[in-house]
Amino acid sequence: MIAPTPIDILRLLARGAADGVEGVLVTLTGIEGTSSRAIGTQMAVLADGRHAGSFSGGCIEAAVIAEALEVLARGEGRVIRYGSGSPYIDIRLPCGGGIDLLFTPCRDARSIVAVLGALARREPMALALGVAGAAPAGADAPAGWSADAFVQHYVPPLRLVAVGQGEDLAALARLAMAFGIEVVAHAPERDPLMREAAGAMAVHPMASRTAEVAFASDAWTAIVFLFHDHDWEEALLPRALAAPAFYHGAIGSRRTHRARVDMLRAAGVPESRIDALRGSIGLIPSTRDPATLALSILGEVVQDYQACAGGAEWTAGATRLVARAEPPVVPRG
Structure with missing residues (x-):
């Protein structure tokens, strides 16, 4: 704290x-x-x-x-x-x-x-x-x-649902917990984060890209996707966008986000839910390292939570x- x-x-x-x-x-x-x-x-x-x-x-x-x-x-x-x-x-x-x-x-x-x-x-x-x-x-x-x-x-206090893998997910989870935020992480079961974070936060393993995932979310929850392998998003993002949250976001370039939006439209996700998804997230543009990316994203999430609250x-x-x-x-x- x-x-x-x-x-x-x-x-x-x-x-x-x-x-x-x-x-x-x-x-x-x-x-x-x-x-x-x-x-x-x-x-x-x-x-x-x-x-x-x-x-x-x-x-x-x-x-x-x-x-x-x-x-x-x-x-x-x-x-x-x-x-x-x-x-x-x-x-x-x-x-x-x-x-x-x-x-x-x-x-x-x-x-x-x-x-x-x-x-x-x-x-x-x-x-x-x-x-x-x-x-x-x-x-x-x-x-x-x-x-x-x-x-x-x-x-209710801010809850962060972080979905992804690797150092980007680990950095955001560590920083959010240090700030005092409840973190619920979803990561591939073979991701090193699964071992590193054992006992420190709730981490739910995903056996495959099509794994059934139930997102614990409400109006005071932020859902953030941190995949560089964007194939994981195809099945998971539509489910996340159907879950209540004040913030839905996913990392990636503008080009990546355009492809993501096309994928969601092809999957039949309502336009209103697609519009709720943010791309190129964070307050600091063009970040290139996990620590700065985590700070950039967390700043934006906390800013929006305070407005929501x-x-x-x-x-x-x-x-x-x-x-x-x-x-x-x-x-x-």
Whole structure:
């Protein structure tokens, strides 16, 4: 794990509750000016001092932890401004902006556990967060402030289904796992990756080019083909394109992709599904080595996942969300 994810933050609260340790969920609900974090960013703080997440490069985290411990001591949450316009004149953000943080006490972690259960089932869920606590909200509830609650959405984590062989597949799988992504690989049973990756990830051997393959995918899954022997794609690609995913892609030149599209049309794959398949994938053009190719592809996949999960919408709409509904500020004292 490179850094705590939203799920890691919720898991800390759940572990604390299991240990009999209360916690506070802190949520970034408003931005004035600029901020290094987006609306909806969260941090968890337990009564014993354990914490996960951040809102800056270390400028305000100590103050947030102290505030969270005071929330637990007083028994009620609050919304606090940090940075520009804050009552704390000794705490400033380097960007010069201001952020509003909602402190939600989580003495009863059942709602947190319910979210974790839904995400484990690959189902989205939302929480209505307030100064009194957290409660489940419908997955279709609009994000942001509604009356006295801030609705926060959670979606299943990114899953990568990688289909291919050789160093390109191995490099992408290694990099994705280092990033904290669940990787499911499909490779020819004689591929060295089958031995190398044993125990490190789920690798499903394919006995032949016509092997029946069931792709474990959903709306939060990316399916990437990494074959240089494109004969493997003839039977596998139509099945992959029929599976749900936010991203379908295959490596190769523009010429290779044109031949691939012709093959799919000849196989009777609907045009709408062919259009969903990306060729010449990745953010870095004309990569020639497995490591750079893996970085290029993973960057594009993560970028699209964040847009699919709503991250891009939150970032772009931060000012609009603040202007639409002001938070109920609970003063200290």
